[in-house]
Amino acid sequence: MERTEALLIDHLREGDETALAPLVEKYKRMVHRLAMQITKNHEDANDVMQETFIKVHQSIHTFRQEAAFETWIYRITVNEALNFVKRRERRREIPLATTEEAEFHPDVRHKFDIANDPQIQAEKAELRHWVTKAVNSLSLKHRIVVILHELEGLTHAEIASILNCSEGTVRSRLHYAWKQLRNLLKPYVDATKDL
């Protein structure tokens, strides 16, 4: 019989180890995606995933039902990923998450219509490359709010709760990030049809 999430959480709290697997199954992709987006490193993302679920397993008794379990996992993942990035920066083994603006030159020589161009697949691939690169070139704190808000669909309040900051700070970071992204993707933004 399938157990609901609340029931799984209760069972895990009571020491039922089998309750962890369905929770891992449900959230592993989300955790992996977020970990990868923050650490930008497969190895670190894997460690972040592992630490996240170990923490879920060990700290489930500290989880209070009034908060959404998903938000709680988001918070753990973000914190773990940030810790990894900080540790990595301290070790300086891998270059810091650099702003790649200097090498960011999407060379769009002519305007194009995304919908009707015959070389649509190639252009889409190119667009995916530059858009992904633009998001990854944001600083960590700006990248996180963009990912959580636009890609994970969290509200400002939820992001503020995860990052332990005010909603105003989230709005401000998001605004700055959009300005950055707009500048980085200006050729593509200008090239797309008006809405």
Added chain:
Amino acid sequence: MKLTCTNIQRFISDYIDGALSSRDAANIEKHLRFCSACRREVVAFRKTRDLIVDFYVEPEASENYFHQFEVELHRCIDNKGPIHFDQRIRTTAAQFIWMFATQVRQSFSKYSLLRQNALPLCALILLIVTGFVVPHLLNQPPSAPPVVFLDDIDSGKLGTSSELGQGSYSERRADRKSPSTVSSPTSTANVENVDYWKLTEPVTNDTEAYIIVMHVSKDDTVPGDAADSDLTVFSRPDILGSQPLLQDDDYATLPLDLDLHDAPIYEKYQLKYRKLSGFVGHLMHVPSKLLTIPEPYDISKL
């Protein structure tokens, strides 16, 4: 909300998300009707967002990756061990203290503190006492390791690796029951069918390692449980080499500490036993990559 061109940008995200109140949204729309600069800003913002949502490539991983991750995660969690009873008591005590403190804070100004909280106070003291006493009782040193018959070793019957040959091992093997008669872990009736288990350290050129053959006694309730088993014979793996003996499905690797390299085997065994809660607990965490058998290690065979 009074909007000007300079502060409207802060609300663009909320406006596009539809997160503003109808009144604020109407105000923005009113402003946009007369301000082409802000209108362009909103359009550009929307286009940028659509680009990100439509074309950002999210990192993905294969099912195989997640499968391996889950296996590794459960191994990690198993190695860390379940949450012990004493930890649970401490956690419960901590939660109780928090509830108690909240109650105290709420009732402090209204009631007599002691009379009002006499019952939870007693329960709290009881929990704290059990939280410290029970773990102490649980942390008692493990009982002595199972008896090891070293007669053969001491008398030199087994001797050194050069003296240990296939013949002596084959004699043991001949007594062994067929692997098909190995009982399941839940079964106790067929325990006697389990003859012995063989554990070995991965064979390397520079590491001395031992095959430990364990005999499971008839009254053993958990097949393969070292606590009820006898270490009846051991042998160096180098004499076995690539013999098909290690291909059987009832072999597993048991890594021994390298720093105990020169210690006599019995001391190694004792030290190993003290460190672990038992061989079974350790066996279940043997990484499959260390196994010298071709098939995955089947715990149910224990």
